[in-house]
Amino acid sequence: MKGFAMLKIGEVGWIEKDRPACGPNDAICRPLALAPCTSDVHTVWEGAIGDRHNMILGHEALGIVDEVGSEVKDFKKGDRVIVPAITPDWGEEAEQRGFPSQTTGACGGWKFSNFKDGVFAEFFHVNQADANLALLPEGMSLEAAVMIPDMLSTGFMGAENANIPIGGTVAVLGIGPVGLCGIMGAKLRGAGRIFAVGTRPKPIEVAKAYGATDIVSYKDGDTVEQILKATDGKGVDSVIVSGGGPDILVDAINLAKAGGTISNNNYFGKGMFDKDYLPIPRTGWGFGMASKNIINGLCPGGKVRMERLADVVTYGRMDPALMATQVYRGFEKIEDALMMMRNKTGDVIKPVVICE
Ligand code: NDP
Numbered sequence: 001m002k003g004f005a006m007l008k009i010g011e012v013g014w015i016e017k018d019r020p021a022c023g024p025n026d027a028i029c030r031p032l033a034l035a036p037c038t039s040d041v042h043t044v045w046e047g048a049i050g051d052r053h054n055m056i057l058g059h060e061a062l063g064i065v066d067e068v069g070s071e072v073k074d075f076k077k078g079d080r081v082i083v084p085a086i087t088p089d090w091g092e093e094a095e096q097r098g099f100p101s102q103t104t105g106a107c108g109g110w111k112f113s114n115f116k117d118g119v120f121a122e123f124f125h126v127n128q129a130d131a132n133l134a135l136l137p138e139g140m141s142l143e144a145a146v147m148i149p150d151m152l153s154t155g156f157m158g159a160e161n162a163n164i165p166i167g168g169t170v171a172v173l174g175i176g177p178v179g180l181c182g183i184m185g186a187k188l189r190g191a192g193r194i195f196a197v198g199t200r201p202k203p204i205e206v207a208k209a210y211g212a213t214d215i216v217s218y219k220d221g222d223t224v225e226q227i228l229k230a231t232d233g234k235g236v237d238s239v240i241v242s243g244g245g246p247d248i249l250v251d252a253i254n255l256a257k258a259g260g261t262i263s264n265n266n267y268f269g270k271g272m273f274d275k276d277y278l279p280i281p282r283t284g285w286g287f288g289m290a291s292k293n294i295i296n297g298l299c300p301g302g303k304v305r306m307e308r309l310a311d312v313v314t315y316g317r318m319d320p321a322l323m324a325t326q327v328y329r330g331f332e333k334i335e336d337a338l339m340m341m342r343n344k345t346g347d348v349i350k351p352v353v354i355c356e
Pocket residue numbers: 037038039042150154173174175176177178179197198199200203218223242243244245248264265266267268297298299344349
């Protein structure tokens with residue numbers, strides 16, 4: 001089979017591999033729709049998880065089931081499914097502690113395009129199909145549904161982790177697709193005022209549609225100063241970090257009120273260096289005593305999560321298709337879509353590829 005792969009750090013290309021084998025609890029799927037992720041860009045061009053050789057990329061997909069293992073009960077060949085970006089080993093120790101995405105070790109639930117071949121392939125393997133896959137609801141647009149496996153799951157996690165009081169003030173730093181879903185999540189969680197920090201017109205338009213009340217450009221001056229001024233020096237109850245480099249954490253901590261929460265979605269870093277540190281501002285963090293908590297997480301996966309996110313779309317709470325700014329047709333277009341994600345200029349929020 002054919003797949004679009006990371007050949008080594010900084011290099012991508014098409015490769016041939018054997019079709020993956022199906023274990024008794026697993027499924028093999030063909031892609032129905034695909035999307036590249038900023039995380040693929042960090043992985044290939046920044047070497048953020050270290051080197052990988054000839055690893056097929058991609059973790060955002062809708063699929064058509066091609067084969068199921070002997071123990072799989074809920075799916076059969078031909079089913080159209082939502083494939084979560086994160087596919088935990090359900091029943092494993094970290095899952096029993098309440099952290100399924102961290103199964104087998106930090107970020108261990110992230111298997112596609114990390115520990116095994118990803119979904120940018122003619123066939124891909126899904127572990128524990130009954131626990132991980134969800135049926136794609138009839139009639140849901142593919143452009144909307146392909147945002148569910150990672151963008152909705154991660155962006156909403158940012159809001160879920162942010163401890164947002166009803167009517168509370170939230171700042172969302174970064175309004176790519178993850179931050180846009182963070183805005184939507186903050187609105188669904190009952191936020192009052194929502195600051196969206198970004199610069200490009202198209203994401204700003206979608207940020208407003210998803211519930212942002214105030215737009216701040218980090219290029220028009222210091223973000224913290226602008227938001228403190230707008231809140232009479234009070235700051236915000238919750239900050240959702242979805243863009244920028246390591247220094248964004250300084251902004252986030254300085255923006256939060258004492259007792260506020262900083263919820264990080266960002267995937268930080270270049271290369272694998274144990275001695276890299278992320279900055280915490282000493283005074284902004286109350287010399288270590290301001291009850292400003294930093295919470296982070298990896299996108300939640302699994303069937304129940306996918307079904308709930310699908311309901312957000314089915315029952316009209318959100319239209320994720322607003323983020324599908326470029327729609328390609330044909331599996332082989334994933335190469336163009338990834339390059340567009342890498343360069344991300346103009347009105348690009350998220351390119352998507354419809355495979356059939
Ligand atoms: P994008 O690159 O599409 O968006 C980044 C946003 O950050 C843009 O709106 C950009 O604004 C903004 N930005 C850049 N610099 C600053 C700054 N100094 N202050 C405020 N905003 C800034 O990213 P995605 O939405 O695709 O992803 C966001 C992050 O989430 C990435 O690090 C990604 O790898 C990570 N991620 C994490 C996951 C997880 O499980 N935790 C899962 C998926 C993704 P502008 O365009 O106007 O310059």
